[in-house]
Amino acid sequence: AARAGLSGEQLLALEERYGRTIEEGGSLSSLCMCSLTTSSAAVIEGVLQLHAWVFVSDLLIENPFHEPPVPGSSADRQLVRLAYRLERIRRLREDRERGATGEWLEALIQASPVPVIALEPDGKVLLWSPAAEALFGWSAAEVLGRQVPIVAQDQQAEFRSILDRVLRDGGVTGLELVCYRRDGSPVRVSVSAATTRDANGQISGIMGVIQDISERARIAERERFLAHTGQVLGSSLDHAEMVERVAHLAVPGLADWCVVDLVDELEERPPAGVAAARAEHHAAIRELQRRYPHGLGPPGHPLRRTLRAGQPVLVRRVTPDTLAQIAQDADHLELLRALELRSAILVPLTARARTIGAVTLAATTTSGRAYSEDDLELAIELGRRAALAIDNARLYRDARRAVRIRNDVLRVVAHDLRNPLNTIGLAAGFLLEMLPLEDGSRTIRRQIEIIRKSAARANALIGDLLDVARLETGNLALRTEPLDPAPLIDEALDLLRTQAAERKQHLETDLRSPLPPIRADRHRILQALTNLIGNAIKFTPEGGRITVRAETAPGAVRFAVIDTGPGIAPADIPHLFDAFWQARKGAGSGLGLAIVKGVIDAHGGRITVESQLGHGTTFRFDIPTAPQS
Numbered sequence: 001a002a003r004a005g006l007s008g009e010q011l012l013a014l015e016e017r018y019g020r021t022i023e024e025g026g027s028l029s030s031l032c033m034c035s036l037t038t039s040s041a042a043v044i045e046g047v048l049q050l051h052a053w054v055f056v057s058d059l060l061i062e063n064p065f066h067e068p069p070v071p072g073s074s075a076d077r078q079l080v081r082l083a084y085r086l087e088r089i090r091r092l093r094e095d096r097e098r099g100a101t102g103e104w105l106e107a108l109i110q111a112s113p114v115p116v117i118a119l120e121p122d123g124k125v126l127l128w129s130p131a132a133e134a135l136f137g138w139s140a141a142e143v144l145g146r147q148v149p150i151v152a153q154d155q156q157a158e159f160r161s162i163l164d165r166v167l168r169d170g171g172v173t174g175l176e177l178v179c180y181r182r183d184g185s186p187v188r189v190s191v192s193a194a195t196t197r198d199a200n201g202q203i204s205g206i207m208g209v210i211q212d213i214s215e216r217a218r219i220a221e222r223e224r225f226l227a228h229t230g231q232v233l234g235s236s237l238d239h240a241e242m243v244e245r246v247a248h249l250a251v252p253g254l255a256d257w258c259v260v261d262l263v264d265e266l267e268e269r270p271p272a273g274v275a276a277a278r279a280e281h282h283a284a285i286r287e288l289q290r291r292y293p294h295g296l297g298p299p300g301h302p303l304r305r306t307l308r309a310g311q312p313v314l315v316r317r318v319t320p321d322t323l324a325q326i327a328q329d330a331d332h333l334e335l336l337r338a339l340e341l342r343s344a345i346l347v348p349l350t351a352r353a354r355t356i357g358a359v360t361l362a363a364t365t366t367s368g369r370a371y372s373e374d375d376l377e378l379a380i381e382l383g384r385r386a387a388l389a390i391d392n393a394r395l396y397r398d399a400r401r402a403v404r405i406r407n408d409v410l411r412v413v414a415h416d417l418r419n420p421l422n423t424i425g426l427a428a429g430f431l432l433e434m435l436p437l438e439d440g441s442r443t444i445r446r447q448i449e450i451i452r453k454s455a456a457r458a459n460a461l462i463g464d465l466l467d468v469a470r471l472e473t474g475n476l477a478l479r480t481e482p483l484d485p486a487p488l489i490d491e492a493l494d495l496l497r498t499q500a501a502e503r504k505q506h507l508e509t510d511l512r513s514p515l516p517p518i519r520a521d522r523h524r525i526l527q528a529l530t531n532l533i534g535n536a537i538k539f540t541p542e543g544g545r546i547t548v549r550a551e552t553a554p555g556a557v558r559f560a561v562i563d564t565g566p567g568i569a570p571a572d573i574p575h576l577f578d579a580f581w582q583a584r585k586g587a588g589s590g591l592g593l594a595i596v597k598g599v600i601d602a603h604g605g606r607i608t609v610e611s612q613l614g615h616g617t618t619f620r621f622d623i624p625t626a627p628q629s
Helices: 008-018 025-035 038-049 053-062 074-111 130-136 153-169 214-233 239-250 279-291 302-309 320-326 330-338 373-434 439-473 485-502 522-539 592-602
Strands: 116-119 125-128 171-180 186-197 203-212 257-262 273-276 313-315 341-351 354-364 480-483 506-511 518-521 545-553 556-563 606-611 617-624
Touching (some): 153 186, 239 273, 341 373, 354 373, 373 439, 480 485, 522 592, 522 617
Antiparallel strands (some): 257 354, 341 354, 556 617, 606 617
16 A cells, blocks of 8 residues: 555545445455555555554554654565554544534534533533523523523522532433523423543533423422312311412412402402411501402402403503502502502402402512413412302301201290190190090090190101201200110000001011110110101001011110011112101101111211112111120
C-alpha cells in the first residue's frame, strides 16, 4: 500500500466501495487484491500478524498528524508507516461515526417533544432543548452557562443534593419535582437523569429527560379529593353540620375561603357554611353576613345569576370594577376589598331538579391562586355531591321533625282519648252489673258488651300507636329480670285459647327442656308472644295447628311460633315488620309485627321468618339468657 502511494482517505474509500473494513482479518487479502499488488496484501497481513498496532498507537499519541521518523531497515520503516496509516484510517472512521451519531442525537433532541436538558456537575446549563423552552418559558440563549433557573431559591439546597445523588449513583429514574416556569407558575415534572462522560471516562455532566406530569398529578389529586369528599359527606346526616362540612372540604385545597348559601335560609339568617384559610378573611365574611344579611346583592351579582339560572360562574379575574358593581354601599365595598379576591367560582347546589343553594369558592391575592376551567370542572363535581348530601340531610331532618310532631300529637290524642274510653268501659261494666239477669235484658246486655269490648280495642290500639312511637325514637323502657320461659309461654297461650277454640284450632307447646332463664321485661315478652300467636290464629284456617316451641341456643333461648296457615308470598316477607304495612287490607292496624320486632331488638335479640305458600309460616326470635349468679 505504501509503495502504491495510497493515502488514508483512499484506503477508507476502498473500504466503503467494497463494504469491508481493513480490520476484518479474513477479508484483508480479497480487499487488497482487488486494487493492490500481492506483496501489498502480504505486507498488510504481516502488520496484523506482527502486532505493530501497539507501537503505532503510541506514535500516534505523540504525532497525530505527521508520520514519525522510524529507525531501522527500510522494510521496518515501510511496515511501520503502513501500520501508522492503517491506524489513522481506523481513527478517522471512528471520528466520522461519532460525528454522525452526534448529528443524529442533536437532531433527535431538537425535534423531541420531551424536554431534554444537560447540566455541568455544578448545575450550570449545557443544553436546553426547544421542548424545555416551551415548557419553562426560558430560551436556550437565556440559560446556557447559567445555573438552572427552574428551581426556587428556597429549594436550591434540596436540588443540589439531587445532583450529588445523580453524580454518586450514576443516574435517577422517575424523580418527581415541583419546578417553576418563567412566569412563576409551578409545574410538576418527572425527571430521569444520567451522567455523561468524556473520552477519558471522566464525568462531564448530567443529561436529563423531563416529563410534564401536571395533568396526571391533577387527575390523581382530583380523585383523592373526591374520594375524601365522599367519605366526609357520607359520615353524617346532621343538616347544619353537613353544610359546614361542605365549606371546610374546599379549604385550603380548592379555595382560600368558601361560603355555602342555601335558598331556604337566605331570607331568615346568614349563609350556613363558612370556611377560610386565614382568620381575617373569616372575620370579614362574618361581618358581611351580620351587616348585609341578604347576600344576593344587585341583579348582576354572580350569586344571584347562579341561584336563578342554576348555572356555574367562573370569574377568572376579580377587578376593582367587579367589586364596585356588586357593592351595595361604600362600607360594603370596603368589606369586599378586605376579602382580597383575585378569582372566584360559583356553582349551584342542585338536587332533584331544584336549585337548593350555591357554593362560592374564592382565590385571594395572598395565595396567588387563579381559577381555570379545570378548577371549574372539579368545583361542579363538588357541588353535585354536596347538593345530594345536603338535600338528604335536609330530608332526614324534616322526617325526624315530622316524627316528633306525630309523636307529640299521639301523646296528646292518647291522653285525651284514653280518659273518655276508660269512662265508657267503666260505664259499660257498671251497666252490666245493674241489668237483671232476665231474658228480656239479654239484647241490651249484648249491646253493652259490644260497647265495652270496642272501648277495650280502641284503648289497645292507642297503646300500640304509643309503643311504635317509642320504638322509633328509641324510648321504649324495659324492666328486665330473670324469667323462666315455660310459664311465659303458658300464660300467652292461656290468653288466646278461647280465641283459638272459636276457630277450632289446636294450640300446642314444644318445650325442649331444660331451658335456662332469660333476662327480659315480662310484659313486653308476653306482648311479643301474644302478637305472634294472635297473628297465627288470625291467618290459620279452621282446624289448623299452631305450635309454640322453645329451645336453647348459643347464649339465648330460641322461641318459635309455627302455624299451618296459607304461608306468605316471598315478595311480602321484606315488609312484614314495617309499621302500618298490611299484606291484606283490613287485616288489622299493621302495627303488631313492627312492635314485636322493636321489642325483640330492644332486648338485644333477633327475629326471623320462614314461609312457603301453602305450607305455613314460622317466626323465630332469640332472647339472651340471664347471667348466672
